[in-house]
Amino acid sequence: MTKRVVITGVGSITPLGNTAEESWQNALAGKNGVALLTRMDTTDYAVKLGAEVKDFDASEFIDRKAARHMDRFTQFAVAAAKMAVADANVTIDETNAEDIGVWIGSGIGGMETYEKEFEKLIKRGPSRVSPFFVPMMIPDMATGQVSIQLGAKGVNSTTVTACATGTNSIGDAFRVVQRGDAVAMITGGAEAPITKMSMAGFTSNKALSLNPDIDSACRPFDKNRDGFVIGEGAGILYIEELEHAKARGANIYAEIVGYGSTGDAYHMTAPAPDGEGAARAMKKALVDADLQPEAVDYINAHGTSTPYNDEYETMAIKSVFGDAAKSLAISSTKSMTGHTLGASGGIEAVFAVQTIRDNQIAPTIHLEEVDEKCDLDYVPNVKREAEVKTVLSNSFGFGGHNACLIFKQFED
Known part of the structure; x- marks a missing residue:
């Protein structure tokens, strides 16, 4: 018999806010998260707009030394995961660590790290490339670092399916709990793609909007739409088996059913x-x-x-x-x-x-x-x-x- 799976915690960092609730209230208010890009020099770029996370301070969630060894997408994932676990009112310790897993995806992983280290390679030679380059860049490190930071020792995996990544990740984690391979999973997606190479690539393949107007560049279903506006952030759910959630008196947001x-x-x-x-x-x-x-x-x-x-x-x-x-x-x-x-x-x-x-x-x-x-x-x-x-x-x-x-x- 398959187990029922419920959501008991949420965490988000988005262009609309640095918590799930702030993001949601701004979404209900119809706030526009798109603005002129500040994370890169757009002088030579046809696209000048993006939806950046504002005023994010990784040190609020992660030790400064540890944060330096994480790409921005991983920092987002760790922060959102910590908020989701706190929202679920869960403490992960030796009594439950092996029953709680992590499944977080990223479409393109540590692009910012890749670019910085590649520039070092070209300008200063291979010996100057950081030993942290590979573990900071790879898409599975969001899952890896969330597991390390929170002590979750259960099923540990990553899905990479481009823009379907976050949904596939949650679906895959849902199946893990449904079949009984974990009592709970920390799951979702994280991305930090506002970098020179990714902006150039998405512009070159004509995916991005060339509209310079902040208030109309991103307009789904509108007759005059011409492409997407790139954004960044993370969204994480804490999901768990229903009877386990009920036994600990958890607040249940909703159930995943399909x-x-x-x-x-x-x-x-x-x-x-x-x-x-x-x-x-x-x-x-x-x-x-x-x-x-x-x-x-x-x-x-x-x-x-x-x-x-x-x-x-x-x-x-x-x-x-x-x-x-x-x-x-x-x-x-x-x-x-x-x-x-x-x-x-x-x-x-x-x-x-x-x-x-x-x-x-x-x-x-x-x-x-x-x-x-x-x-x-x-x-x-x-x-x-x-x-x-x-x-x-x-x-x-x-x-x-x-x-x-x-x-x-x-x-x-």
């Missing part, structure tokens, strides 16, 4: 025509949750603000939900956070459970002229109060990765 994951087998960067791979992932999540499409109240869309994604995600939703698609509330919180790549599924999972908790839906901001091919209810510009018992969260990534999670209001 997970679907598919591959497009189509193209390196473009989604499959008509969103057929995304549709299959949504269907798998619904089957896994044993739910009919009509049971879903809200979809946190992948909604990247790229021409193909938004159109094909809309088509996929229509194909899965049929007539029910017209009555669904859908929004893209990326309109406010930017696209945080491998962190996005984690950040949006936190938003999903907060939506269920508060019965409030964050809007899609900057939606002024709706694309005629995107003709569903995207909760434009202003939050909405509504009874929300079930949320579907979508994430799709380069390489044809599609991942969907379903969260449900907890009922004993």
Whole structure:
């Protein structure tokens, strides 16, 4: 018999705030996290905008010496994980360490570290490259450092599936607890991709918006959208087996009831025509949750603000939900956070459970002229109060990765 899995702690660091609650309240308020980039010199770059984390001080969460040996994405992961564990009111010690695991993903890992050390190699030679280069750069180090910092000795793994990473990570951790291989998991995604190389690469492959206007560059489902705005941050859930959570009197945000994951087998960067791979992932999540499409109240869309994604995600939703698609509330919180790549599924999972908790839906901001091919209810510009018992969260990534999670209001 598979075990039921609930969320008992959340932690986030996003362009909207340095805690889960601050990020959520700013999302409900429709705050724009996009601004002129400050972490790099954009003089020679066509793109000048990004969604940066503001005023983050790693020393609030990590010893200064240890923090120096972590890339920024790992610092985000450790900070958000510590907040999630504290929110769950859990102390990890010798009595439970082996039953608590970590599964945190990153789409591109330590790009900032890679660039700094490569510059040393070119300018000063191989002997000057740091011995910490490799362990700081590799994407699994978010998981590794969270485990070390918190003492969690259970299942320890990492998923790398581009922009589906955070959602796949949570789904994979969900399966671990569901089958009984761990009592609890610290899971989500982290990313710090605002660097010279990644900005150049995403601009070169025409993924990023060239719109210089802070208030309209990131506009999912809008007719005039032209690409995504890059963001950074981390979103972490503390998930655990239901009976264990109940026995310790834990506060339960919501239950994870469904997970679907598919591959497009189509193209390196473009989604499959008509969103057929995304549709299959949504269907798998619904089957896994044993739910009919009509049971879903809200979809946190992948909604990247790229021409193909938004159109094909809309088509996929229509194909899965049929007539029910017209009555669904859908929004893209990326309109406010930017696209945080491998962190996005984690950040949006936190938003999903907060939506269920508060019965409030964050809007899609900057939606002024709706694309005629995107003709569903995207909760434009202003939050909405509504009874929300079930949320579907979508994430799709380069390489044809599609991942969907379903969260449900907890009922004993």
